[in-house]
Amino acid sequence: MDELPIGRRVAYWRARRKMSQQLFADQIGKSKSWVDKVERGVRRLDKFSVLYEIADVLRIDVQLLCGEMHRQPDSVNCVDQVEVEEIRAALENYDQVVAFFEPPHVDEVELDELRKAVWHAWASFQHAKYGMVARSLPKLLRDAQSADAAYDEGMVTVTDTGARVNAAHLLAQTYQIAASVMRKLGEHELGWLAADRAIGVSHRAGDPLLAGVATTRVANAMLALGRTRPALDLNVQVAHRLAPSSDKEATPARLSVYGQLLLQGAMAAARGGDLATSRDLLRAADEAAERLGRDANHYWTVFGPTNVALHRACAAVELGEHGTAIGTHEGLDPEAFAALLPERRAHHLVDVCRAYTQTGDLDTASELLVEADRLAPSEIRCRPHAHEVMTGVLRRRHGSPTGPLAELADHLGVAV
Structure with missing residues (x-):
């Protein structure tokens, strides 16, 4: 700019x-x-x-x-406070109440278009295009809310049950997208609100797996706000409910959602310093991943053996087991890791950067940050967490940082 x-x-x-x-x-x-x-x-x-x-x-x-402001937190990849407030306003919309008095018009084509828009938002999020997703969210939220209100059985008489379920499903997904983006941007209260809404709508959609994924969003918001124990308990409770009890129930989608709940529970346990519980949950997630057989993206979970390994490394960092985190990272299958979506890979590199920083290997830590920025700039430049990690690396260095790291710090507005 x-x-x-x-x-x-x-x-x-x-x-x-x-x-x-x-x-x-x-x-x-x-x-x-x-x-x-x-x-x-x-x-x-x-x-x-x-x-x-x-x-x-x-x-x-x-x-x-x-063009005279050196630091540009409002760059094209990020979101400014005005746009956050637009998302807040969209989350404050209650079309279902209005529908009691003025039933909305039902349009099948709009539902098809909404499905495409939701899919595009998910794909953009998993490619770490947070600014793009956030700027589309106000309209997407309003459209999904209006569609859900139009098809809701309690508001108007609609004979197409499938359309009613689909509208609720799309709204629940939209709330989950909002929760995920708000978490990335450090707007944890808004993330909690959106995730909580997703759970309620998921129940109306009649999809326990959708509700299970929404549970991980709520728990992540809790964890970000320091509510470690409730986040752990919620993930574990719902994971037990969704645990496949037979081979017939062990569908790829169910294994993915069940495994994701276990992983998020493991992260909450690690954040709380509960080593034994974290290891138990990671072990159970490993078993679910083995039954799944390979990395997949059912219900947008990116669950599979590689993602379990990424969470094992992150949990080790949280527990202060930095050598374990580095060993897990170095033991990753390069091809499997490269096949993951950009958001997952960049997120992992920031996590492992913390481990290398704590062990004093600042050159590798610096290289990981630069690589994460190459993979997914928004994951580094828009997240408060990444700024903190960058600051930690720079503070520990003696002398000037490498050229690429200094350039990245300049982009982030972090003092060298």
């Missing part, structure tokens, strides 16, 4: 705020033609009064508008 002409920066932030040229022009008291010329670089912006007015309407710092 720094190298862009100021007109291009105006166009970028105007589009990001979802303003048309006409609406933007009206708000700053100019013509649409004037705005168009500024954005194309035909007309110069050389009055401070106009620059400040534009920055105020776009709700950004005037230095950011002028």
